[in-house]
Amino acid sequence: MKAQTGAMAGRLRRLAPLAVFSVATMGLLTATSGTLAAWTDDEYVSAGAGVMVAGDCSTTTLFQTQSAARELSGSLGGEDLDTLAAVHGISLRNTAGAVFVDPATATRVDPVTFTSALEAGAFGSPLLSAAVGLNQPAGSTGAYTQWARAKASGQAGGAAGLVSDQSGAIDGTGTANGSASTPTAASVNLASFIPASQAAMTLDVGALASSSEVDACMLNNGWPALNPSPVVTRSYGIAGLRLNLSADSIKPLTTSVSGILDSTAGDLDALSSPTGSLATAIKAGVKGLVPDSSGLGVGSVTTKITFRPPDLTAARQLLGETLTDGVVTVDLANSRMSFDLSKLVPGPAGLNGRAPNTELVLDDAAVQDLTQRTSVLLQKWGDSLTGEVKKAVNATSVEVDTKVPLTLAGVPLAVVTLHNDATVEAFASGSPPAPVLSTEVLGTVGLNLLGSVTSALLDGTGEVVAGALQKGLFTAGGLLPMAEAAIRSAVVPVAAEAGTALAPLANALSLTVNVQPDQPGAPTGNAEAGRAGAGQYKVSALRVGAVGTAAELYFATASAGPVAFRPAGVG
Known part of the structure; x- marks a missing residue:
């Protein structure tokens, strides 16, 4: 023939x-x-x-x-x-x-x-x-x-x-x-x-x-x-x-991450507590800026911190995305995962143009590859989500109002008020904005000392606030690392479900x-x-x-x- x-x-x-x-x-x-x-x-x-x-x-x-x-x-x-x-x-x-x-x-x-x-x-x-x-x-x-x-x-x-x-x-x-x-x-x-x-x-x-x-x-x-x-x-x-x-695990994933986003605003509010770690760091830092002059003292410094609500719209949009690397697709909106088997065959034609009786067996290596792809895809999505949360937090405006009472030989001298109002990103830029300063004079003795005090507070308060925000938001144990860890933890069950579902097909499904x-x-x-x-x-x-x-x-x-x-x- x-x-x-x-x-x-x-x-x-x-x-x-x-x-x-x-x-x-x-x-x-x-x-x-x-x-x-x-x-x-x-x-x-x-x-x-x-x-x-x-x-x-x-x-x-x-x-x-x-x-x-x-x-x-x-x-x-x-x-x-x-x-x-x-x-x-x-x-x-x-x-x-x-x-x-x-x-x-x-x-x-x-x-x-x-x-x-x-x-x-x-x-x-x-x-x-x-x-x-x-x-x-x-x-x-x-x-x-x-x-x-x-x-x-x-x-x-x-x-x-x-x-x-x-x-x-x-x-x-x-x-x-x-x-x-x-x-x-x-x-x-x-x-x-x-x-x-x-x-x-x-x-x-x-x-x-x-x-x-x-x-x-x-x-x-x-x-x-x-x-x-x-x-x-x-x-x-x-x-x-x-x-x-x-995939039953996708719904809990998106629900969990949605909760993480909801808690971000609440966590910022918690950071603004007058007795919280952020306020404590700012008060201690500002107090330390006052020059150590003979007889000059600093009373109880107070700080009020106000975060405006972060805009997490872009992050929330990711909860309904369809993720794909061309082989694995994760449909978050409809709780489905799919695996394109034609892409496992070498060559641009995929399953077409093959010799008679070409067999594709889904072996252990193929299952492992699909599982790994799923994990990587979800990790990248988590990184993108964390990136959007970070963008939203950086774009959030924060007001810091600090009052520094000064005394001379135990007698009230003045109250210096420092007002900072800028985005988190502006504080983290390396050149944080200086505060708006006002002084309420309470006494007549030692006024010559105020110039050096106000100059030190104008020059250093921005750095103090920036350092406190960096520690409270970005370093280990801060708001963003905690959110990132929670997101990474949330995607693990989805990748695990993919592996569990694919495993029985290894060396059993013949195409x-x-x-x-x-x-x-x-x-x-x-x-x-x-x-x-x-x-x-x-x-x-x-x-x-x-x-x-x-x-x-x-x-x-x-x-x-x-x-x-x-x-x-x-x-």
């Missing part, structure tokens, strides 16, 4: 005849009368030339051809899906121009081409709805189409999946007929495959399609004959393949693309889609299996052939 296996074809090509000749064929058709017989679609006509003409590889009807297509095949939950009428697919046979199609309800496109959509009963089947997720159409015109063509001139073709009813063209990208999105063909409940798997884990199969065509006619000395090496073309396409997890039963390395099983008779050329876009069990699903299986020349009763 001469086989041409390629990436998904845009359309089923019209199969060109081969200019090859066979003496044996000419012998079978030798004229027995003085008439000229030219074969047309389903008959031959005579002409007085002393020979019989059997036509060429586009007009002869000396062949029996067969084709088939089905969207779904396999075994699941101890039930043979191949026995379900709703997913039986379509089969077509053309014997010397007489066409037979199953089911009889198939839609006729032309005399040798028929289509059949996946029956409505498939969507209502408890097994298929619960385990395979065939509970709604794929969302695009042409979805779930099963297409077959069989010509008596030796050509046959089948196509399944996202297929054009008219031409059999396949679309594995999921954008057929102008659809802008990629529909999901099925959502397989992995607990029905791998009992240890979480019920919340599904394998979401994107739009897929396959096509197979065979041209078995050749010409020998102008006479049609069966080509011992028929031209075979098989194509497939898969738009996507994702593990999808309904095979471009399945061709007649080619080396084909998976073994009992599904009809996985078996091919002599001269039958099948291709399935995807097989999902569980290692060591009989559970298997074949998606989008197309079949062309076998083709027979001059079947019994013909010519």
Whole structure:
């Protein structure tokens, strides 16, 4: 057999005849009368030339051809899906121009081409709805189409999946007929495959399609004959393949982090307490600025700190984000995680353009990679969240009003009031703003000392406030490090849930693309889609299996052939 296996074809090509000749064929058709017989679609006509003409590889009807297509095949939950009428697919046979199609309800496109959509009963089947997720159409015109063509001139073709009813063209990208999105063909409940798997884990199969065509006619000395090496073309396409997890841990994460954000304003208020560590540090620092002059004393310094509420809008918006690194996606708003398995296959084409019977086994290394990616993704999100909290705190304005009572030899001299009003960032800039200073003079003796005192307070109070804020907000044990630690702690259960959900799939979930039963390395099983008779050329876009069990699903299986020349009763 001469086989041409390629990436998904845009359309089923019209199969060109081969200019090859066979003496044996000419012998079978030798004229027995003085008439000229030219074969047309389903008959031959005579002409007085002393020979019989059997036509060429586009007009002869000396062949029996067969084709088939089905969207779904396999075994699941101890039930043979191949026995379900709703997913039986379509089969077509053309014997010397007489066409037979199953089911009889198939839609006729032309005399040798028929289509059949996946029956409505498939969507209502408890097994298929619960385990395979065939509970709604794929969302695009042409979805779930099963297409077959069989010509008596030796050509046959089948196509399944996202297929054009008219031409059999396949679309594995999921954008057929102008659809802008990629529909999901099925959502397989992995607990029905791998009992240890979480019920919340599904394998979401994107739009897929396959096509197979065979041209078995050749010409020998102008006479049609069966080509011992028929031209075979098989194509497939898969738009996507994702593990999808309904993650219960995400809701507690966002709730916890929302609480951390709520507490940030409260923590700032707590810092502003007149008896708190921040006020204590400022009072001690300001008091220490007063020069040690003979007889000059400092009374009880008081400080009032007021933080304006931080604007945490940007941080809160992150609670509803969808996080992705292109492989792992965490949907915080809907409490879901997904893992794009097509990205685990090397090369830009992902699952497409692969050799026949290419298998992807989700091994320990792949599971570890996905788990690690999830953890890194969440850590980066936590860092972004902490960054937004820091921005909000830095942009928060803080007022600090400090009163410094001065005495001389125990007699009240003056009260110096210092008013600081700036953002936290301004204080942390390295050049903190100087306070606005006012002095209430209480006595007449020692006024000459006030100049040096006020000068020291103007020069140093900004640094004192900045140092106190730095310690209270940014250093170990401060408000922001505590918030960061709480956020990091909150994301741990989500990453752990990803690892727990993925672990049972390691070395248990088997995925095979471009399945061709007649080619080396084909998976073994009992599904009809996985078996091919002599001269039958099948291709399935995807097989999902569980290692060591009989559970298997074949998606989008197309079949062309076998083709027979001059079947019994013909010519």
